[in-house]
Amino acid sequence: xxxxxxxxxxxxxxxxxxxxxxxxxxxxxxxxxxxxxxxxxxxxxxxxxxxxxxxxxxxxxxxxxxxxxxxxxxxxxxxxxxxxxxxxxxxxxxxxxxxxxxxxxxxxxxxxxxxxxxxxxxxxxxxxxxxxxxxxxxxxxxxxxxxxxxxxxxxxxxxxxxxxxxxxxxxxxxxxxxxxxxxxxxxxxxxxxxxxxxxxxxxxxxxxxxxxxxxxxxxxxxxxxxxxxxxxxxxxxxxxxxxxxxxxxxxxxxxxxxxxxxxxxxxxxxxxxxxxxxxxxxxxxxxxxxxxxxxxxxxxxxxxxxxxxxxxxxxxxxxxxxxxxxxxxxxxxxxx
Numbered sequence: 001x002x003x004x005x006x007x008x009x010x011x012x013x014x015x016x017x018x019x020x021x022x023x024x025x026x027x028x029x030x031x032x033x034x035x036x037x038x039x040x041x042x043x044x045x046x047x048x049x050x051x052x053x054x055x056x057x058x059x060x061x062x063x064x065x066x067x068x069x070x071x072x073x074x075x076x077x078x079x080x081x082x083x084x085x086x087x088x089x090x091x092x093x094x095x096x097x098x099x100x101x102x103x104x105x106x107x108x109x110x111x112x113x114x115x116x117x118x119x120x121x122x123x124x125x126x127x128x129x130x131x132x133x134x135x136x137x138x139x140x141x142x143x144x145x146x147x148x149x150x151x152x153x154x155x156x157x158x159x160x161x162x163x164x165x166x167x168x169x170x171x172x173x174x175x176x177x178x179x180x181x182x183x184x185x186x187x188x189x190x191x192x193x194x195x196x197x198x199x200x201x202x203x204x205x206x207x208x209x210x211x212x213x214x215x216x217x218x219x220x221x222x223x224x225x226x227x228x229x230x231x232x233x234x235x236x237x238x239x240x241x242x243x244x245x246x247x248x249x250x251x252x253x254x255x256x257x258x259x260x261x262x263x264x265x266x267x268x269x270x271x272x273x274x275x276x277x278x279x280x281x282x283x284x285x286x287x288x289x290x291x292x293x294x295x296x297x298x299x300x301x302x303x304x305x306x307x308x309x310x311x312x313x314x315x316x317x318x319x320x321x322x323x324x325x326x327x328x329x330x331x332x333x334x335x336x
Contacts, residue, residue, distance in 0.1 A: 009314060115174060
């Protein structure tokens with residue numbers, strides 16, 4: 001498929017998201033690259049939306065973008081899709097990839113805050129800050145905190161990272177600054193690759209058994225479903241911490257809940273299965289659980305990073321016909 005010089009740039013995402021992603025400076029940059037449409041497509045069943053896409057060369061997508069299927073409101077004129085977020089699996093179905101339309105995403109940009117959140121939670125969990133805070137709040141008096149919490153701290157602790165993904169690699173890079181023993185499990189990384197990332201490659205069971213903190217950064221695939229199941233959770237040290245900022249389906253929620261309620265494990269969960277836990281779940285109020293509503297990724301002002309990354313990719317496509325960070329169909333089976 002030949003690539004004409006892009007003339008129009010359109011948007012497809014949930015209502016209200018565009019101004020959160022693109023500030024005035026980003027919009028001005030886009031305006032130098034082509035005709036930027038003011039409308040935002042949220043529903044491809046809308047005839048007006050289909051008319052818009054028929055004259056679109058580059059489509060910028062975001063959260064809430066409807067599935068894009070060539071032939072259903074999308075014509076051969078569409079040359080590129082630039083996703084101003086992470087995974088494209090939610091809006092680019094299997095049949096899309098035969099179209100030859102180029103795709104890019106801001107997954108690298110979105111990895112930055114997830115890694116920051118993860119590292120902060122790991123350090124605070126090892127320090128046992130939540131337990132100390134609760135005790136101090138309840139007692140409101142001086143205490144020998146070293147005697148009360150002899151295992152607290154990060155010195156010579158072992159952190160096991162499951163998955164050398166974009167985020168997993170960033171987590172390892174950040175943790176290299178601390179006096180920690182870093183373990184890595186990833187079926188696509190060998191011993192030398194793990195050493196280059198500052199970690200020691202181990203089997204998955206060994207990682208769960210040897211770590212004070214296990215942090216998950218694997219994609220949601222059939223082979224990773226309930227990777228942290230009852231058997232592996234039972235391998236973890238008493239008082240160890242499971243951190244999940246990846247996908248909820250990696251963890252057997254019932255098994256983890258049992259382990260937490262029994263006082264065996266602690267957890268930091270930004271994602272769960274189901275995505276919103278039942279109202280009666282003990283994990284909401286348990287003192288050994290940090291539970292957040294899928295906010296480790298870009299939130300608030302961090303959305304601007306996603307927008308800027310998307311503008312960079314539109315510019316790269318317009319100027320060179322290539323992306324700096326392309327999404328390739330052949331990698332979808334092993335990525336988030």
